[in-house]
C-alpha cells in the first residue's frame with residue numbers, strides 16, 4: 001500500500017502520542033494495511049468517507065501535489081485490486097455453476113454481467129473487465145506494476161489488447177521484455193499510453209510475424225459501421241475499415257469538396273464532404289430531398305381532452321425518430337411534414353401527464369403484440385439493465401411465459417441481446433412492480449443476491465400537480 005507516503009498532516013490526530021512519531025506512523029499504516037486485508041469492503045468505505053472530507057485549505061501546495069500523485073497511485077492500485085476480485089468472482093461463480101451441474105460450455109455465463117452491475121457499468125464492459133483480469137494474471141511483471149499502482153487500467157488494457165492473440169509463451173516473453181527488470185519497468189511507467197501500446201504491438205509482431213499477418217486479415221473481417229447520438233440533435237457515424245478502403249473513401253470526399261469549392265460552392269469543405277457522403281450512400285440530396293423517416297410524436301393524454309383540462313399549459317409534443325431517439329418539438333414538426341410528403345410514417349404515443357410515462361400508442365394496422373413491443377421500446381428507450389444503455393433488440397417477459405408471465409406492458413421490458421441471454425442464466429431472478437405514482441419498476445436479483453432496480457425514463461418531464 002502507499003498510505004505511508006500520504007502527507008504527515010493527514011495523520012496529525014495521532015501526533016499527540018508520546019511515541020516516536022515515525023514509529024507511530026508506521027504502526028498506523030500497518031493497522032490500515034491489516035484492515036484492507038481483513039475487511040476490504042469496510043476499508044474501501046472508510047477511504048471513500050475520509051477522502052470526501054479532504055480539506056485542501058489544511059495543506060500547503062507541495063502537500064496537495066503529493067496528494068494528487070498518491071491518489072493516482074491509489075486509483076491504479078484499486079483498479080488492480082478490482083481485477084483480482086473479478087478473478088475471484090469468476091472462480092467462485094464457475095465453482096457454483098459446476099456444482100449445480102451446468103454444461104461446461106455454459107460455465108462462466110452471466111459473470112460479466114455480475115461484474116458490470118457491481119461496477120455500475122454497461123454489461124459489455126463487464127466482459128471486458130473479466131477478460132482483462134484473466135489475461136493479466138498470466139503477465140506477472142505487468143500485473144506487479146499495476147498492483148503497485150504504477151500503471152493504470154487503461155495502460156494495462158492497451159498493452160494486453162495488443163498481445164492477447166499471442167500464445168502463452170510469447171505473451172510471457174513480451175511481458176518480460178516490457179517490464180522484466182526495474183530499468184524496463186521504469187521505462188514502461190514513463191511511457192504515455194500510446195507509446196506503451198506501440199511498444200507492446202512491436203514486440204508482439206516481432207514474437208510472431210506470421211501471426212501478425214493472419215491477424216490483419218481477421219481484423220479486416222471485423223469491418224463495420226456504427227452510429228451514436230451527438231449533442232444538438234446530431235449523429236456521429238463511425239466506420240471501421242481496412243486502411244485501403246478508409247483512405248480511398250476520405251480521398252473521394254476530399255476530391256468532391258475540392259471540385260465543389262473550385263466551382264464556387266460556398267459550403268465549407270467539411271459540409272461538402274458530409275453532404276457528399278449522405279448523397280452517395282442514400283441516393284438522396286440532403287439539401288433538397290426530404291428524409292423518409294419514421295417519427296413517433298409523444299403527446300400527454302390530456303392534450304386530447306376538452307379545453308380547460310390542460311392547467312393552462314401548452315401540450316408537450318416531443319418526437320422520437322427510429323434509429324436515433326428523442327428530438328425536440330420544432331424538429332419533430334419539420335420531420336412530420338417531410339413524412340407526410342415522402343409517405344414516411346408518423347404515429348402518436350400518449351403519456352400520463354403526471355408521470356410522463358407512456359400509456360398508449362396508436363397504430364393504423366399493427367397486430368397487438370407488435371404494437372405492445374413498440375410501446376415497450378418507446379417506454380424503456382434503452383435496454384432496461386442498469387447502466388447498459390444499448391439499443392433494445394428483444395422485448396422480454398420479465399416473468400417468463402413458461403412460468404405464467406402474461407404478455408403485457410407491465411410484465412414486459414426492452415432488453416439488448418446480451419442482457420436477455422444473461423437474464424436467462426440460472427440464479428438470476430426478475431420481477432416487476434408498479435410504484436404508487438404509476439412508475440414501472442423492474443427488480444433484478446443476481447446469483448449473489450444483489451438486487452438492482454430500473455425505471456423507464458419519463459417520455460416528457462412530469463407536469464407539476466395542479467395548485
Ligand SMILES: [Zn+2]
Pocket residue numbers: 123383384385388389390415416417418419420
Ligand atoms: Zn443490455
